[in-house]
Amino acid sequence: MSGRMTCMAIDCRWLRRTIDSGHAQSPFRTICTHIVRDGKDCVGPFLEDMETDCRLWDPNERLAARLPASVRDGWQWQ
Numbered sequence: 001m002s003g004r005m006t007c008m009a010i011d012c013r014w015l016r017r018t019i020d021s022g023h024a025q026s027p028f029r030t031i032c033t034h035i036v037r038d039g040k041d042c043v044g045p046f047l048e049d050m051e052t053d054c055r056l057w058d059p060n061e062r063l064a065a066r067l068p069a070s071v072r073d074g075w076q077w078q
């Protein structure tokens, strides 16, 4: 890959954010839809300026649209 991509969990294509009313204390859920994690919670973190170290991370469409072609075209899409 050429260039440098900031890998934030919030920008991952496998992330699904939802509300689970069964968890009254913290109903906001961040679920991983990657086949390897099989619907488990995303490893995050969801803190500003902290990148995820998840090796399954892929940029979502919104992030990919903002990337320079030199970075986007060199990314290893899974």
Ligand code: SF4
Pocket (backbone or CB within 6 Å): 009, 012, 013, 014, 015, 016, 031, 032, 033, 034, 037, 041, 042, 043, 044, 052, 054, 055, 056, 057, 058
């Ligand atoms: S666990 Fe990894 S692959 Fe899954 S949503 Fe979070 S960052 Fe993406």
